[in-house]
Amino acid sequence: MKDLFLGGRLDAFIQQSSAAMAMFDREMRYLAVSGRWLSDYGLRQSPLGRSHYDIFPEIGEAWKAIHAQCLAGATLRSEGEPFRRDDGAVQWIKWEARPWRDNDGAIAGLILTTEDLTERQEQLAAIERLASIVTSAHDAIVSKDLHSTVTSWNAGAARLFGWSVEDMIGTSILRIIPPERRDEEDRILERIRAGERIDHFETVRMTKDRRRIDVSLTISPIRNALGEIVGASKIVRDVTERRRGETALRRSEVRLKQALAAAKAGEWEVDAASGSFFASDRALALYGLPPGTRLTREDALAAVHPDDRVRVRDALGRAIDEGSPFHSEHRALRRDGTTQWVVSHAEALAKQGPPRLVGLVQDITERKALEAELKETDRRKDEFIALLAHELRNPLAPIQSGVELFKMRDAGGDDRGRALLQIMGRQVDHLVRLVDDLLDVSRVNVGAIALRRRPVSVEDSIADAWSIVAEEAKRKPNPAALAIACDEPLLVDADPVRLTQVFANLLSNAVKYTGDDGRIRVAIERDPSGAAVTVSDNGRGIEPQFLPRVFDAFVRGGQGSARDDSGLGVGLALVKAVVELHGGRVEARSEGLGRGSAFVVRLPLAQSETAPPHPVEAPSPQPKMRSRALVIDDDRDVADSFVMLLQVLEADVRCAYDGASGVALAESFQPHVAFVDLRMPGIDGLETARRLRQRLADRTPLLVAVTGLGQSRDRARSREAGFDLHFTKPVSLEIVQQVLDRLRPDPVAA
Known part of the structure; x- marks a missing residue:
C-alpha cells in the first residue's frame, strides 16, 4: 500500500x-x-x-x-x-x-x-479605514467620473453644500458650481485626464440655498486596475471664514499704516534672545536714518539724546529682563544734529524665556512744544493774577485803613454817616474776598495749597461759615431763614479754614439767589462715602444748560438773572477744587429756573472721634505799652493811611517811602516792628529785610511783610529773606492789633 x-x-x-x-x-x-x-x-x-x-x-x-x-x-x-x-x-x-x-x-x-x-x-482594512475617514471627515470629499457625474458624496459634503447623498449621486457636479465659473470644470478635467494633481485651488462654489462660499480644492486622478484614469476625487475645504479674516487683516493693516502715518509713528522690535533689532522705515525716519538701515540695539540707543540715554537704556533693560512693558518719552538725536521728541511704547510677547519686545515710536515734538507753550501760558497767567491781586490790594489798603479810622473815631457823625461807613466796609471786604478767591483758584490749579488737616466738626464749620455771610443775609428786607438738620455729630478730616471757605461760598450763593422770605436748609448726614452735607434753597435755581458747567471757573449766568451775577465766577470752582483736594466730591442739582438748587458735599470722616475745642475769640486788649513802628512802602497813600492806623493804636510811628531810606531810619529810630512792602523800586522789600537784619543784628525789629503778593512762593521768598510774618493787603485793624500785642515795647511816656 x-x-x-x-x-x-x-x-x-x-x-x-x-x-x-x-x-x-x-x-x-x-x-x-x-x-x-x-x-x-x-x-x-x-x-x-x-x-x-x-x-x-x-x-x-x-x-x-x-x-x-x-x-x-x-x-x-x-x-x-x-x-x-x-x-x-x-x-x-x-x-x-x-x-x-x-x-x-x-x-x-x-x-x-x-x-x-x-x-x-x-488591503481590505486599509480600504475600510479610508472609507471611515471619508465618511467622518469634516471636509467635503467627493468623487466624479470624467463626465462630471458624482460617484461619491460624503457627510462633510452634505453639511457644506446642503445636498444629501441621494440628491447628488448620479447628478452633475455642475450643480454646485456658479454659472459664471463653470468653465473651471473643463479646465480641471483636462488636467485630470493628463494625470495632474491639483493642490489648493481656491475658488467659489454654491450651496443648495444659492449662497456663495469660498473653498479650497485638492483634486487627484482616480485610476482603475489597469492604471487608466476613470475619474477624479476632490477634497473641498470651506475657507470663507479664513478669507474674511484675511480681508479683515488686510484692511486692518491698511488702517494701521494710515494711522501710523497720521500719528507720525513707526514700528520696532527687539529680540532678547538674539539681540537683533528691527525698525520700520517710518521709525528710522524719526531718527533721520535712510530706509532699510540695519540697526543693533546699541545703534538704537546711540540715537537717543545723551541726556536721556541712560534712563532709556535702564528702562529697556528692565523690560527685557522682566518681560514687562516699556514706555519712555525722550529726545531722538538725528544724524543731522537736530533733536525731536518721541514717545516709545512696547509690550513683551513671550511669557516664558527671553521676550520679544514689539513696540511703536511716535513723534511728539509738536505736543511737547504745545505743552511747553501751555506751561508758559499758565506761568504768565499766574504772574498776571498775582500782579493783578497786588495792584488791587494796594488801593484797597488805604481805603480799608480809612474806613477803620473813621469807625474808631465815630467820624460818621449821624446814623446816615455810620450806615455809609458800614457800606464802604462791606464793599472793601467783598473786594478782598474776590481777590482772595481769585488767588486761591490759581493756587489750587498749580497745587500750591497745603492743607492743615485735623478732625473738624461739620456743624461748627457750618456755623462759622454762616457767621461770615449772616451780615449779607440781614441786608435783605426779609432775610432768608437758615435751618440746620443734623442726624448725628460728624467729624471730617479737613483743614478748618478751607472747609469754612467751602460752606461760606455755598451759603453766600444761597443767600444771593434766594428771594425775600426764602429758605436755606443745611442737612448733615452719614452716607457710605463719609459725611454728606447738602446746602439747598428754594431760590431761582439753575438753567439746565449751565448745570454741567456750574463748577467751571469764570462761568456765570446759570443762576438767576444778570443783575444777580456779581462776582468773578470763581466761587464754585474754588469749592470743587478744595473739596477734591480733601479727597471728597461735590455735585449740583436743580430742576430748573424757579425750582431752587442743592449742592451736596461729600467728605471722608475723620479717624478720631473728638475734635479740638472750637476757638473762642477773646477781646483784643488795648496796648498798655507804646510800640515803635516803622512803615516802609513806596505807595504814599498806602503808607500814610497805615501810619494813621498805627497812631490810632497809640504806636510811635515813622515812615519811609523807599527801602534805602527805611534802613537808614531804622538804625536811628530803633523800631520794635517794621511793616515793609515787597514790591518797591530800587531796593525791594526782600533786600530791605536782609539789610535790616545785617545792620541791626540782635536789635532787628519784628519784620512784617505787608504786600499784595500772597502766593506760596511769595511767602517762601519773604521767609528766606528774614521776614517773621507775611500779610496780604489790606491788613485789617484786628491783625495789626495782634501784631502790636505780641511786642514787648517801652512803657508809654507819662
Whole structure:
C-alpha cells in the first residue's frame, strides 16, 4: 500500500499544485507537500516524515481539535481566520481540511489546503479605514467620473453644500458650481485626464440655498486596475471664514499704516534672545536714518539724546529682563544734529524665556512744544493774577485803613454817616474776598495749597461759615431763614479754614439767589462715602444748560438773572477744587429756573472721634505799652493811611517811602516792628529785610511783610529773606492789633 501511495498520482498532484497543500497520516506526519506550502510557511527543509506539531509547536488546541474531527470523517473549512505565528505576527488563512482514505476505505490521514489572505485582509482594512475617514471627515470629499457625474458624496459634503447623498449621486457636479465659473470644470478635467494633481485651488462654489462660499480644492486622478484614469476625487475645504479674516487683516493693516502715518509713528522690535533689532522705515525716519538701515540695539540707543540715554537704556533693560512693558518719552538725536521728541511704547510677547519686545515710536515734538507753550501760558497767567491781586490790594489798603479810622473815631457823625461807613466796609471786604478767591483758584490749579488737616466738626464749620455771610443775609428786607438738620455729630478730616471757605461760598450763593422770605436748609448726614452735607434753597435755581458747567471757573449766568451775577465766577470752582483736594466730591442739582438748587458735599470722616475745642475769640486788649513802628512802602497813600492806623493804636510811628531810606531810619529810630512792602523800586522789600537784619543784628525789629503778593512762593521768598510774618493787603485793624500785642515795647511816656 505504501509503495502504491508514494508512487501514486495523489502524491504527484500535491507536489505540483500551485496551492498550499499538505498530506498527513493519522499521526499528523507529513506524507507530501506542495512547493507553495513550503514557501508560505517558510520551510527550508523537507518536512516529510516529521510531525506537523513538532514543526509548528505554536499550534493550539483549537486546531488540534479540527484535525481530530477530520480524522473522524468530517470535512471542515474557513473563508478566513487569524493565526498568530510564533514571531507574534498575525496571519490570515483561508483553509480546508478533509480526510483521505486507503484502498480499504479506511481514513488514513487528512489533507490541508490553505491560502494566505494576510495581504488581501490588510488591503481590505486599509480600504475600510479610508472609507471611515471619508465618511467622518469634516471636509467635503467627493468623487466624479470624467463626465462630471458624482460617484461619491460624503457627510462633510452634505453639511457644506446642503445636498444629501441621494440628491447628488448620479447628478452633475455642475450643480454646485456658479454659472459664471463653470468653465473651471473643463479646465480641471483636462488636467485630470493628463494625470495632474491639483493642490489648493481656491475658488467659489454654491450651496443648495444659492449662497456663495469660498473653498479650497485638492483634486487627484482616480485610476482603475489597469492604471487608466476613470475619474477624479476632490477634497473641498470651506475657507470663507479664513478669507474674511484675511480681508479683515488686510484692511486692518491698511488702517494701521494710515494711522501710523497720521500719528507720525513707526514700528520696532527687539529680540532678547538674539539681540537683533528691527525698525520700520517710518521709525528710522524719526531718527533721520535712510530706509532699510540695519540697526543693533546699541545703534538704537546711540540715537537717543545723551541726556536721556541712560534712563532709556535702564528702562529697556528692565523690560527685557522682566518681560514687562516699556514706555519712555525722550529726545531722538538725528544724524543731522537736530533733536525731536518721541514717545516709545512696547509690550513683551513671550511669557516664558527671553521676550520679544514689539513696540511703536511716535513723534511728539509738536505736543511737547504745545505743552511747553501751555506751561508758559499758565506761568504768565499766574504772574498776571498775582500782579493783578497786588495792584488791587494796594488801593484797597488805604481805603480799608480809612474806613477803620473813621469807625474808631465815630467820624460818621449821624446814623446816615455810620450806615455809609458800614457800606464802604462791606464793599472793601467783598473786594478782598474776590481777590482772595481769585488767588486761591490759581493756587489750587498749580497745587500750591497745603492743607492743615485735623478732625473738624461739620456743624461748627457750618456755623462759622454762616457767621461770615449772616451780615449779607440781614441786608435783605426779609432775610432768608437758615435751618440746620443734623442726624448725628460728624467729624471730617479737613483743614478748618478751607472747609469754612467751602460752606461760606455755598451759603453766600444761597443767600444771593434766594428771594425775600426764602429758605436755606443745611442737612448733615452719614452716607457710605463719609459725611454728606447738602446746602439747598428754594431760590431761582439753575438753567439746565449751565448745570454741567456750574463748577467751571469764570462761568456765570446759570443762576438767576444778570443783575444777580456779581462776582468773578470763581466761587464754585474754588469749592470743587478744595473739596477734591480733601479727597471728597461735590455735585449740583436743580430742576430748573424757579425750582431752587442743592449742592451736596461729600467728605471722608475723620479717624478720631473728638475734635479740638472750637476757638473762642477773646477781646483784643488795648496796648498798655507804646510800640515803635516803622512803615516802609513806596505807595504814599498806602503808607500814610497805615501810619494813621498805627497812631490810632497809640504806636510811635515813622515812615519811609523807599527801602534805602527805611534802613537808614531804622538804625536811628530803633523800631520794635517794621511793616515793609515787597514790591518797591530800587531796593525791594526782600533786600530791605536782609539789610535790616545785617545792620541791626540782635536789635532787628519784628519784620512784617505787608504786600499784595500772597502766593506760596511769595511767602517762601519773604521767609528766606528774614521776614517773621507775611500779610496780604489790606491788613485789617484786628491783625495789626495782634501784631502790636505780641511786642514787648517801652512803657508809654507819662
